[in-house]
Amino acid sequence: MMPWDLKPDRPIYTQLIEQLELKICSGVYPLGSKLPSVRDLAQEASVNPNTMQRALAKLEETGLIYTHRTSGRFVTEDVKMVQKVKEKLAYELIQEFLQNMKRLGFDEKEIALIITKMAGGADNA
């Protein structure tokens, strides 16, 4: 099971949105599947149910999940939309990585070189 990784210095609400997106993109909650109830999700993440509710409402607004009037919340079946979210998450991860690398004193060329080298190394392994 993928744990809920919540940092102490950022709003819980935004982190829950990110974590839910991540869980959807990585297939923990597959396309078209039914999500657990607010209460169960809140319990699993050890967070306040109101906060979980807000995060789910936000994802509903973006269309990544939808509510079926009587039977609960579901993940979208729209492959393209999930792909877009995936790309957004990847973009954020890479941004963060680049920032950290620059802090270490590498410029873009050097970073690109390191990545190419490591990716090549992974192929050979």
Place this chain on the structure above:
Amino acid sequence: MHNILECENLSKYFGPVKALDSVTLSIPKGRIVGLLGPNGSGKTTLIKICNNLLTPTSGKIRIGGFEPGIETKKIVSYLPEKNYLNNWMKVSEILNFFRDFYDDFNMDKAYDMLGKLKIDANTRLKTLSKGTKEKVQLILVMSREAQLYLLDEPIGGVDPAARDYILETIIKNYSENATIIISTHLISDIEKILDDIVFLKDGQVILTKTVDEVRDEYGKSIDALFREVFRC
């Protein structure tokens, strides 16, 4: 009515000591609120006034529209900071006692929680450890279907695993209409389950915000902010 608890210029003096100093506070229904402050900041005094165990020196307090008294005791479930249960009683006898006393006591819920925490209902309280007694007391309080839960230091004496279970229980039993007020020093353990925080200092409310407002505006956890505000 939107607010379950309302205080207006509420003060309590013990001789020259201002335990509560003109506290004005509105707590809506359906929230989990952390009442946070260092020792002697007035947390327990406020909770005791809510339970009619202390009378305010001045100011107003209303719970569900009533002054603290018989009407409010029906809707408030209170966990005191001290153990008040009779040591000679069995756990099962105390459960029966609570059932007789409170209309909203849910026996099934109580036995379910006892089972999860592996507490035998046939044991006498005097044979239980301090931490287990605290668990029993919390089970009694959380087994009521109350509108306002006032928990004074609910997790101080129990081990981290039981603490997790207790927080889980709070999340699970949370109902949209009930409000839970938790006073504690163990902020990092509970801040993820809180909606709002109230910081008390020297009997005064110095900050009321939602947890995410604090994290957003200060870029730090409630625990870190507390340590900064109340640095000795």
